[in-house]
Amino acid sequence: MVIIDVSAARDGRQLHAALSQALGFPAFYGMNWDAFWDAITGLVVMPDHVRFLGWDGLAEHLPREAEALRASLDRYQHQYRAQFVAEYR
Template sequence: MTIDLRGITSKPAFHELVKRELGFPEWYAVGWASWDAFWDCIVAVVQMPPQLTFTNWQEFEQTCPKDMGILRQVMHDYEEYKPGYHMNLA
């Protein structure tokens, strides 16, 4: 599965996009965006695809470097937590 981050320039926009694309529950990212809730959803709430690729992530990294750093760490931790499942940047 591929999620295109083109035009995503804020943390709330990122969380709304992944909510829609990955089928997160309705309560996710309502009025706020939490990396803890993102983690909970990808490891315990939704059925994740074996391969998830984020494309066109550079603008998000430029406008939200702290959040991009958190996303990179989540991606690393996710692969250790769920062997056989992968997230990457392309």
């Protein structure tokens, strides 16, 4: 399991930096949702389980970013790995 603390993210760039670091994205990661999709579907090996800490704060401060992240991971689970688990705490 990979634990990602998103509680300090106050803009999209900070969120993408936290995701990139925790999931081991390459240095050329584009810091946007298209690049996130490319990274999780072809550039890195995703863990079986990801737990997000500070989710409520993220959803409050960056609702569009939180929704985009959840939608991307739901799509990843549906299209690529049904056993993938994402927890939002």
